[in-house]
Amino acid sequence: MERLRSLTQKRIFWPIMALVVLMGFNLFFTPNFFRLEIKDGHLYGNLIDIIKNSAPIMVLAIGLTLVIATKGIDISVGSVVAISAGVAAMLIGNGVKGDPTHPIFVAVGAALLVSLLAGLWNGMLVSRIGMQPIIATLILLVAGRGIAMVTTNAAIVWLYVRPFAYLGQGYLLGLPFSIYIVILLLVFTHLATRYTALGLFIESVGINNTAARYTGINAKNILLGVYTFCGFTAGVAGLIVCSTVMSADGNNAGNGYEMSAILAVVMGGTSLSGGKFYLFGSIIGALIVQTLTTTIYAFGVPPEIAQIVIALVVIGISLIQSDKFRALFYGIAGKKAVQP
Amino acid sequence: MQTETAIVEMKKIRKEFPGVLALDEVDFRLFPGEVHTIMGQNGAGKSTLVKVLTGVYRADGGEILLEGNPINPESPLAAQKLGINTLYQEINLCLNLSVAENICIGKEPRKLGRIDWSAMYRQAEKALARLNITIDVTENLSVYSIAVQQMTAIARVLNSEAKVLVFDEPTSSLDENEVEQLFSVVRKLRDEGMAILFITHFLNQTYQISDRITVLKDGRFVGEYRAENLPRLELITKMLGKELTVFSQRARRKGAEESGHPDAPVEAGKRGGGEPLIRAEGLGLHGSVEPFNLKVEEGEVMGLAGLLGSGRSEAAKLLFGIDTPDEGDFFIQGRKKKLPSPKQAILEGMGFCSEDRKNEGIFDELSVRDNIIQALQIKKGVFHSIPKAKQQQIAEKLIKELSIKTPHAGYPVGKLSGGNQQKVILARWLATQPVVLILDEPTRGIDVGAKLEIMEQILNLSKTGMGIIFISSEFEEVIRCSDRIAVLRDREFIAELDGENLNEAKIMHIIAGGK
Numbered sequence: 001m002e003r004l005r006s007l008t009q010k011r012i013f014w015p016i017m018a019l020v021v022l023m024g025f026n027l028f029f030t031p032n033f034f035r036l037e038i039k040d041g042h043l044y045g046n047l048i049d050i051i052k053n054s055a056p057i058m059v060l061a062i063g064l065t066l067v068i069a070t071k072g073i074d075i076s077v078g079s080v081v082a083i084s085a086g087v088a089a090m091l092i093g094n095g096v097k098g099d100p101t102h103p104i105f106v107a108v109g110a111a112l113l114v115s116l117l118a119g120l121w122n123g124m125l126v127s128r129i130g131m132q133p134i135i136a137t138l139i140l141l142v143a144g145r146g147i148a149m150v151t152t153n154a155a156i157v158w159l160y161v162r163p164f165a166y167l168g169q170g171y172l173l174g175l176p177f178s179i180y181i182v183i184l185l186l187v188f189t190h191l192a193t194r195y196t197a198l199g200l201f202i203e204s205v206g207i208n209n210t211a212a213r214y215t216g217i218n219a220k221n222i223l224l225g226v227y228t229f230c231g232f233t234a235g236v237a238g239l240i241v242c243s244t245v246m247s248a249d250g251n252n253a254g255n256g257y258e259m260s261a262i263l264a265v266v267m268g269g270t271s272l273s274g275g276k277f278y279l280f281g282s283i284i285g286a287l288i289v290q291t292l293t294t295t296i297y298a299f300g301v302p303p304e305i306a307q308i309v310i311a312l313v314v315i316g317i318s319l320i321q322s323d324k325f326r327a328l329f330y331g332i333a334g335k336k337a338v339q340p
Numbered sequence: 341m342q343t344e345t346a347i348v349e350m351k352k353i354r355k356e357f358p359g360v361l362a363l364d365e366v367d368f369r370l371f372p373g374e375v376h377t378i379m380g381q382n383g384a385g386k387s388t389l390v391k392v393l394t395g396v397y398r399a400d401g402g403e404i405l406l407e408g409n410p411i412n413p414e415s416p417l418a419a420q421k422l423g424i425n426t427l428y429q430e431i432n433l434c435l436n437l438s439v440a441e442n443i444c445i446g447k448e449p450r451k452l453g454r455i456d457w458s459a460m461y462r463q464a465e466k467a468l469a470r471l472n473i474t475i476d477v478t479e480n481l482s483v484y485s486i487a488v489q490q491m492t493a494i495a496r497v498l499n500s501e502a503k504v505l506v507f508d509e510p511t512s513s514l515d516e517n518e519v520e521q522l523f524s525v526v527r528k529l530r531d532e533g534m535a536i537l538f539i540t541h542f543l544n545q546t547y548q549i550s551d552r553i554t555v556l557k558d559g560r561f562v563g564e565y566r567a568e569n570l571p572r573l574e575l576i577t578k579m580l581g582k583e584l585t586v587f588s589q590r591a592r593r594k595g596a597e598e599s600g601h602p603d604a605p606v607e608a609g610k611r612g613g614g615e616p617l618i619r620a621e622g623l624g625l626h627g628s629v630e631p632f633n634l635k636v637e638e639g640e641v642m643g644l645a646g647l648l649g650s651g652r653s654e655a656a657k658l659l660f661g662i663d664t665p666d667e668g669d670f671f672i673q674g675r676k677k678k679l680p681s682p683k684q685a686i687l688e689g690m691g692f693c694s695e696d697r698k699n700e701g702i703f704d705e706l707s708v709r710d711n712i713i714q715a716l717q718i719k720k721g722v723f724h725s726i727p728k729a730k731q732q733q734i735a736e737k738l739i740k741e742l743s744i745k746t747p748h749a750g751y752p753v754g755k756l757s758g759g760n761q762q763k764v765i766l767a768r769w770l771a772t773q774p775v776v777l778i779l780d781e782p783t784r785g786i787d788v789g790a791k792l793e794i795m796e797q798i799l800n801l802s803k804t805g806m807g808i809i810f811i812s813s814e815f816e817e818v819i820r821c822s823d824r825i826a827v828l829r830d831r832e833f834i835a836e837l838d839g840e841n842l843n844e845a846k847i848m849h850i851i852a853g854g855k
Contacts, residue, residue, distance in 0.1 A: 197717045197725050200710060207703045214662065214692065214700050215768070216683040216718035275705045 011269040011276070015284040018267070018317045022291050030298045042171040046294060052244075054290035055168075055178035056081070056237040056254075060261035061268070061282040062182075062189050063119075063233030066226040068265050071206040071274025072126060072133035074227060077234040077261060079144025080118045081254025084238025086151035087111040089248030092161050100161045107164075112235045118144065119231015120224070127223035141258070148250035159246045168244030178240050182283070185236065189229075190279055199277070202226060206274025264289050267317055288317065347372050347407055347535045348393070348424075348504055354401030355388055357755070360747060362388040365402065366561045368554055370504060375526060375536045377546050377567075380556035381579055381759075381789035387508075389556070390539060394426045394506055395419035406503075423503035427493050427510055435482040435489075440464035442481050443496045467495040471525045487518035494525060505529065506537045511545060523549055543572065543788065555579055576788055615674035617776050617807040618690075620659065623668035629654040631668050632833040634826060636776055636807035641798060643822030644811040645847050651831035652811045653695055656778045659809070660692040661685040673775075686718050691769030695781035695811070697758070701765045704754025708746050709735040711753045711764050716771040738767035742797065759790030766797065776807040783817060795821055815844045827851060 026033040026046075036045040060077050067074045088111035093101030100107065118140060125136035159165075170177040193199035204212040205219045212219045237257070242248050266272060267288055268281030292313055296306045319325045348370035355363040363385045370376050378386045391397040393404065395413030404411050406422055413419035416426065433442045440461050441448075449459040464477040473491050481489055490510060497505060507526070511519045526549060530536055538549055546553065546567075553570055555562040555578045562578050616635040624631030629651040636642045644652045657663045659670070661679030670677055672688050679685045682692070694700035703711055712735045713726055720726060726734075735749040742763045746756055753764050762782060769777055779798065783791040798821050802808050812818050818825055824838040827850045835850045 195725060197720075197722045200706075200714070200717065201722060203706065204703050204714065207705050208699070210700045211694075211703060214660075214682055214694055215714045216681070216686040217714075218681070218683060 011278055012281050012284070014321045015268050015281050015288065015317075018320065019284055019288050019291065022288060022295060026291075026295055026298070030295065033295075033298065038174070041174060043174050046298065048176065050287065050290045050294050051179050052176040053294075054286045055176070055182050056240050056244075057257065057260050057264055057289065058182045058283050058286040059185060059233050059237040059240065060257055061264040061286050062185055062279060063226075063230035064261050065265050065268070065270050065277050065279055065282045066189070066193070066202055067133070067230045068262070068270050068272060069202050069206045069274060069277035070223055070226055071209070072223065072226070073262070073272070074119075074122060074137045074230045075134060075258045075262075076118070076122060076137040076140035076144055077230065077237070078254040078257040079141050079148065080115050080231055080234035081238040081241055081257055082148035082248075082250050082252075083118060083144055083151060084111040084115045084235040085242035085248040085253045086148045086157070086250050087114050088164075088239055088242050089157040089159055090151055092159055092164055094157050094159060100164070104161070104164055108239060111239055112232060115235025115238065116228060116232045119228040119234070122231060123224035123227030126227055127220040145250065148248075148253070150250075152248050152250045154250065156247055156249045159242070159248075164243055165246055166243070168240045168242070178244075181236065181240065185233065186279060186283060193279070198222075203275055203277065206277075260289050261286070263314065267314070267321070269321065346370060346405075349405040350389070350393065350402065351405070352402040353389065353392055353399050353404070355385075355392060355397060356400050358747065362559050363392070363399075364559045366556065366559070367564075368393075368561075369564065370535045370537055371552070372503075372535045373530055373533045374551040375530050375538050375549050376552045376554065377538045377540065377550040378554050378556060379546065379575060379579055380562075381787045384556040384579070384787075385559040386539065386556060387757075388559075390426075390506060390508065390537065393419070393537070394424055420500075423501055424506065425497040425500070425502045425504065426506040426508060427490070427497065428508050433481055433489060433493055433496075436480060438478050439468075439475065439481050439484070439492055440477040442492050443467055443477070443499055445496070447499070463499070464495070467499050468492075470498060471495060471528070485518075487514055487521060490514070490522065491525065494529075498529075502534065504535045504537065506539070508539050510538075511540055511542065519545065543576075546575075547572070579788065615671070617673060618659070619671040619674075621669045621671070623655075623658055623665045623670055625654070625658055625663055625665050625667075628663060628831070629658065630832040632826075634659075634833070636809060638807060639802050639805045640824070641802045641808045641810055641822045643818035643825035644809060644828060645815050645818045645825050646813070646828030646851065650828040650851075651833075652828055653780050654831065655828070655833075656692060656780050656809065656811060659685075660690060660778060662692075683718060686715055686772065689772075689775035691715065691772055691774035691777040693762075693765050693769060693777070693779045693782050695784060697761055697765065697784075702753050702761050705752060707750045708739065708744065708753050708756070708764055709749040712738055712749075712767045712771055715768050719772050734771055735767075738770060742767055742770075743793070759786035759794075762786055762790070762794065766794065770801075774806065776809070777801065778809040778811070780811045781813065782810075783812060783814065791817070815847050819844060819847075 033046050036043050036047065038044070060081075064074060064077065088107045091102045091107035091110055092104060122137050122140060125131045125139070126133050166177055167181075168178055172180055193202065201212070201217045201222055204215070204217055205222050209219050238254065241253055264285035265282045266285070268283070268285030269278040270276070270282065292310055296309055301309055346369040350366070350368040352365040352367065353363050354365060366385060366389055368378070368389060378389065380386045388397065392399045395416045395418050398412070398414065406424070411422055413422060413424065419426075434445070437445075440463075443464040444460050449456045449463060451459070461477050465474070468475065468477065468491065471491050471494060473488070475484065475488060481492060484492075510522060514522060526536060526538070540546055550567040552564065553567050553575065554564045555575065557579060616637045619635040621633055622631040623634075632655060634642070634655070644655065646652045654663070658665045661682050661684050664680060670679065677688060679688065685692070703714070709731055713731050716734070717726055732749055738744070739746060739749060744763045744767065745760050753761055756764070766782065782794050786794075795817060798808055798810060810818060810821050819842050822842070824836060825842060825847065826833050827835040827837065827847055829851050837846060
């Protein structure tokens with residue numbers, strides 16, 4: 001009992017519980033939800049689809065987790081996804097014969113560089129100009145779509161260069177390649193924040209910016225760093241998206257991703273008011289968001305009310321994570337137990 | 341005057357937090373027509389008891405009677421509905437609304453469904469007149485001083501059915517006149533039959549205002565006394581649970597002079613004979629503090645005395661690289677340096693405890709351990725993370741040395757009492773083994789016992805050779821700890837005192853001296 005109690009005190013416990021409950025629901029109500037098939041040495045099935053489809057959101061959530069930990073927000077990531085996809089697509093070119101106009105690594109590198117600059121721009125506005133993060137990144141949310149449209153000459157660019165498809169559609173050791181990108185990024189970010197003092201400093205800035213400065217933390221550079229990194233992760237997500245659909249659509253690529261990613265971070269246990277952050281929680285959060293969507297469609301909920309159902313479940317999951325709500329709940333349960 | 345039946349009776353109140361028994365069967369009574377003060381050290385349970393009464397916390401045991409009926413307020417709002425009103429330290433009013441709107445909020449007089457503005461203004465004026473205040477109630481609250489804002493908060497409470505008024509450290513942001521004004525209002529309300537619970541850290545104020553004092557210690561009830569039957573020394577003894585002879589022993593200079601003690605320390609600064617640890621020459625920042633000279637020798641406590649806003653903290657911020665001076669030079673151990681940031685200052689061996697613990701000091705969500713290693717980590721650099729075991733060891737050592745009361749090193753610092761939070765910040769700087777430590781009001785808002793402990797620490801540190809700049813508006817404390825004192829007024833260093841000139845009257849005279 002005591003061990004169970006200390007387990008439930010762990011921030012990561014509740015997101016995992018939510019995911020388990022969602023999966024459990026599918027076990028009983030969605031036929032074949034857990035069925036995995038092997039075709040051509042690759043795994044197929046709902047679970048694989050969930051992981052594959054949530055890869056871009058997971059990548060975004062990793063970058064956003066750090067931004068949110070500093071008490072910030074970046075709502076421009078969806079637009080940066082489109083910019084990244086646009087840059088990559090234009091450099092690879094839409095030659096039907098399948099030969100890239102520039103080497104793929106050049107295209108990928110350029111897309112990541114542009115995304116990094118987009119993040120740097122956000123970071124400059126927030127850390128040097130002192131703009132409120134939501135306003136600063138709102139600028140790029142709007143302008144970024146325009147930039148993406150200009151990049152692709154306001155048209156959808158279709159790609160035919162097969163090797164590029166590997167990023168979003170390929171398989172390695174039976175699993176989608178994109179999941180390895182997520183793991184790589186997660187491990188890198190974890191090491192960079194938890195095996196240096198960076199994580200502590202990021203949290204400190206989020207909890208008390210002034211105190212952080214007075215303790216010698218260069219809060220401005222921390223902010224600049226996390227927004228730049230967030231731009232970079234948006235660039236990686238953009239490449240995955242572009243490679244998955246083998247096209248770049250300045251108007252629609254990554255549309256609304258910022259909200260899914262923010263939701264993933266929050267459901268993973270990192271508070272929007274900054275402070276302690278949970279990278280692994282954000283990954284779980286992204287899985288919850290995707291599982292929820294998949295479940296609802298697999299379950300045959302009509303699309304017109306699907307969003308409402310998702311909203312209700314999200315409210316439920318958020319409540320379960322609230323200490324106060326659980327205390328209230330335990331309080332009621334406790335009283336009942338005491339009464340004869 | 342007062343009837344001998346209590347309006348509020350708290351019996352055997354218990355409150356437990358994880359790992360801490362905050363209240364252990366505490367009794368408390370509040371009488372109409374009386375001002376009652378709760379005294380106790382940090383962690384004695386004062387604020388917890390008040391929070392139970394005002395519905396912020398719920399008791400784990402015991403009962404609360406209001407006019408003989410058991411109550412169990414579930415929230416501050418519920419307590420308010422029962423007639424128990426609290427005026428918090430931070431005033432929670434709407435600065436962008438008029439005074440009248442703030443007073444009548446939620447019960448605006450109406451005419452034909454619309455707000456009857458003139459009636460509301462009259463009502464507000466009447467409520468304020470009861471407090472002997474006449475101001476333009478149509479003005480936005482933001483144009484008035486904190487003292488008037490506080491009066492507005494009181495007027496709002498009086499505009500409702502209040503039986504019990506709780507003042508939670510109302511005087512901490514007021515100057516002397518304002519305090520006196522507040523006290524006259526409190527006395528007036530008391531004479532009208534209101535039951536008043538007053539919380540303050542100031543011993544003087546306790547005696548100025550209280551009719552009755554309840555003393556708590558370590559979460560337990562020590563006793564309830566009529567203020568006139570409880571001499572100061574006895575109160576302090578009861579709060580600390582120990583005799584107070586330590587008071588004078590701790591006064592290094594004074595003690596040595598008075599008793600001619602053979603162990604009187606060597607005159608500070610004469611030990612090394614070399615360069616002072618830090619030296620400021622004509623250091624100043626336009627609009628912040630006028631150019632000043634200052635030096636701190638090895639093992640010396642340099643006091644900065646002055647009233648709030650006299651430029652004390654501004655000077656400290658220049659020395660620590662928070663603000664960048666626009667003139668003058670700064671030397672560390674004889675080497676001329678520029679400190680463009682606190683980080684540089686830390687790397688040069690300086691430390692700075694800000695006066696604003698909450699906003700500039702602690703990271704409330706982080707553990708005691710994380711809070712303690714912060715500055716040391718800066719010194720080591722972001723990529724040389726201190727290993728977890730080492731962090732734990734450093735934290736535990738300092739927790740023990742400073743006797744910080746926390747269940748464990750991993751406990752969130754925000755849940756500790758004010759004095760313990762202050763000690764955590766002190767620990768943060770001690771971990772860096774600074775050459776010079778600047779302490780800006782390290783004893784503010786904490787109780788007598790913790791004040792003594794912190795002053796003792798200061799003296800001990802200076803004995804190890806550390807240079808200390810000690811800033812406080814309590815001159816008595818500055819005198820007790822310092823070897824030399826710089827006096828500030830209106831953002832200017834106006835005098836430096838040492839030797840027998842170190843006394844309160846002298847400082848007061850200099851400050852009052854005018855131009």
